[in-house]
Amino acid sequence: MQELYDIRGLHEECGVFGIYGVHDAATLTYYALHALQHRGQEGCGIVCVDEGGRFNHVKGEGLVTEVFKESNLASLKGEMAIGHVRYSTAGGGGLMNVQPFVFHHNTGDFALAHNGNLVNSKQLIRYLENKGSLFHSTSDSEILAHLIKKETDNRHRIHAIVDALNMIEGAFAFLIMTANRIYVCRDKYGLRPLSIGRLNGGWVVSSETCAFDTIGAEFVRDVLPGEVVTIDHHGLRSTDYSQFKRYHMCAMEYIYFARPDSDIEGRNVHAFRKETGRLLYRESPAEADIVIGVPDSSLSAAMGYSEESGIPYEMGLIKNKYIGRTFIQPSQSLREKGVRMKLSAVRSIVNGKRVVLIDDSVVRGTTSRRIVRLLKEAGATEVHVRIASPPITHPCFYGVDISTYEELLCAHHTLDQVQKMIGADSLRFLSQEALFAAAAGRNELCLACFSGKYPTALYQSVEEANKDGKF
Numbered sequence: 001m002q003e004l005y006d007i008r009g010l011h012e013e014c015g016v017f018g019i020y021g022v023h024d025a026a027t028l029t030y031y032a033l034h035a036l037q038h039r040g041q042e043g044c045g046i047v048c049v050d051e052g053g054r055f056n057h058v059k060g061e062g063l064v065t066e067v068f069k070e071s072n073l074a075s076l077k078g079e080m081a082i083g084h085v086r087y088s089t090a091g092g093g094g095l096m097n098v099q100p101f102v103f104h105h106n107t108g109d110f111a112l113a114h115n116g117n118l119v120n121s122k123q124l125i126r127y128l129e130n131k132g133s134l135f136h137s138t139s140d141s142e143i144l145a146h147l148i149k150k151e152t153d154n155r156h157r158i159h160a161i162v163d164a165l166n167m168i169e170g171a172f173a174f175l176i177m178t179a180n181r182i183y184v185c186r187d188k189y190g191l192r193p194l195s196i197g198r199l200n201g202g203w204v205v206s207s208e209t210c211a212f213d214t215i216g217a218e219f220v221r222d223v224l225p226g227e228v229v230t231i232d233h234h235g236l237r238s239t240d241y242s243q244f245k246r247y248h249m250c251a252m253e254y255i256y257f258a259r260p261d262s263d264i265e266g267r268n269v270h271a272f273r274k275e276t277g278r279l280l281y282r283e284s285p286a287e288a289d290i291v292i293g294v295p296d297s298s299l300s301a302a303m304g305y306s307e308e309s310g311i312p313y314e315m316g317l318i319k320n321k322y323i324g325r326t327f328i329q330p331s332q333s334l335r336e337k338g339v340r341m342k343l344s345a346v347r348s349i350v351n352g353k354r355v356v357l358i359d360d361s362v363v364r365g366t367t368s369r370r371i372v373r374l375l376k377e378a379g380a381t382e383v384h385v386r387i388a389s390p391p392i393t394h395p396c397f398y399g400v401d402i403s404t405y406e407e408l409l410c411a412h413h414t415l416d417q418v419q420k421m422i423g424a425d426s427l428r429f430l431s432q433e434a435l436f437a438a439a440a441g442r443n444e445l446c447l448a449c450f451s452g453k454y455p456t457a458l459y460q461s462v463e464e465a466n467k468d469g470k471f
Contacts, residue, residue: 014086014099014399015039016113016194017211018175018182019079020231021202026076029083032204032211033064038259039115039207040085043067043098047083047111048076053179055109059084059098079202080182082175084113087401097139100175105149108157108178114141115207116172116192117399120459124167144174161185161228162241169456171250171398173207173223181232188242189455190225191250191398191446193264196236203231208262222265248446248455251435252400255389256297256360267440270300275438276388276430277304277358284428285309286384288354292316294371295343301388302358309356316350316375317343343371351379357424361389363402365409368422376423385424390432390450391415397458402449 015036019025026048033044044067045059056076060067064085084099100113118124121140124147129135133146147164148157161176161183171191176183184205186194197204197217204217212219223229226242250257253264260270280301291313293302306313320342355375362368372383391410396402405411409418419427432447439445448454 014084014115015207016084016115016173016175018082018184018205019202020182021079022200023079025079025081026073028215029081030064030068030073031215032206033083033085035211035214036085036207037064039257040087042087044085045083045098045100046076046081047100047102047177048078048081049177049179050078055102055111057102061095061098080177082111082113082177082182096137099141101142101145103145111177112141112145113175114172116170116187117397118143118168118170118172119397119456120169123459144168158228158230158239162239165241175205181230184223184229184231186223186225186227188226188244188246190247193249193253194223196220196223196229208258210259210262213261246455247444250398251445251447254439260300272438273300273388274304276434277301278308279434279438280386280388280430281305281308283431283434284386286356286386286426288356288384290314290316290353291356291358294359295319298358298360298388301360305356305358305386311356314349316346316355318346319343343374345374345378347378350375353380354382355380357383357385359385359387361392362387362409363392364407365418365422372423382425384426385422387429389430391429392449394449394452396449
């Protein structure tokens with residue numbers, strides 16, 4: 001299992017989807033979660049509110065097709081629902097951490113789904129436990145629910161939500177569903193994407209716009225940093241919980257996580273990646289016979305590199321899409337063949353060729369090393385590796401599973417050393433400046449994993465990452 005995990009390289013922990021005022025909301029949420037499956041494959045769930053204001057939910061560990069069946073979807077009645085797909089980061093895995101969470105309270109039940117990671121979670125948990133809170137999961141997502149309910153006065157819920165959001169720090173896109181409405185919340189740094197769409201007279205909200213296309217919804221706008229959008233029978237109402245607003249979208253959303261058919265803050269992901277490929281050639285040309293991209297997230301960049309260089313683009317690597325999530329490798333010898341089960345080189349294409357291999361990033365180096373070896377064993381005479389992002393040298397504390405320096409190859413080695421370790425004939429990375437250019441000239445992105453410049457305070461995260469004395 002670990003071998004196949006290494007082949008993928010990076011995980012973003014989850015995606016969220018919400019729908020209000022649309023018939024058969026749960027089924028539409030099911031299809032939307034299919035579109036967001038790339039954002040989380042360990043667990044998923046849907047919570048629906050019926051006409052009587054009752055909360056019904058189905059959730060489980062596994063893929064969307066494994067958890068949801070026609071029989072359990074039929075139990076989710078109503079025109080309002082929220083859904084979630086997840087990888088585990090903060091708090092780990094297990095069914096107790098699968099979202100959305102449902103909370104029961106004498107002031108009204110509510111459900112919650114979260115994409116992101118809170119960097120001050122330990123301090124908040126200690127604060128809440130001292131005030132009598134009992135946590136039912138080990139996920140930092142549960143913190144917001146306790147903060148909302150820590151004071152049971154007669155204020156409108158939006159005021160409690162605003163107060164709670166001002167106590168948390170980090171990256172987040174929260175959906176909070178009550179019996180009558182959905183609250184949509186995005187962090188003030190703009191680290192995680194969140195968009196609103198229109199469907200059949202109702203409203204939809206999603207981590208990525210690709211889910212809108214799947215269900216036939218029309219994109220309306222992005223949720224702004226520091227904004228809470230209330231969706232109910234009045235339509236959309238906006239509340240700013242913070243006047244501090246930045247647009248530090250995680251660059252890895254564009255580089256790796258998001259689907260190519262999604263638009264993030266006005267920039268199509270495929271177009272962004274293709275432009276990074278063009279810029280990568282301008283910065284780091286290579287003499288070669290063919291250009292190959294690592295499926296699937298690097299194909300757009302490979303197309304751009306090919307177009308800019310005039311070197312033909314070829315499908316030299318094939319990804320097996322039918323390797324199961326729980327694929328078993330019972331012996332070490334079979335584990336070593338894991339990469340061949342996931343990826344295979346097209347020998348007749350690469351044999352005798354000088355290859356430019358385009359990949360989106362280098363994390364642990366395991367994947368790059370194995371793919372270079374695959375291509376050379378298939379007869380490639382040279383493999384020149386070009387990475388469509390800068391070297392990842394710092395941990396991420398905002399929901400990406402690179403939380404320590406120990407696992408980052410480029411944090412400990414020079415460019416020449418990394419090149420030798422992965423077996424490439426040459427190795428070059430894209431510059432940080434090129435990322436801003438590829439994002440249509442925007443001047444804000446979160447590049448913390450490349451630069452070490454974090455947009456938020458880090459709290460306990462520094463201690464967790466500092467296993468090798470880097471801070």
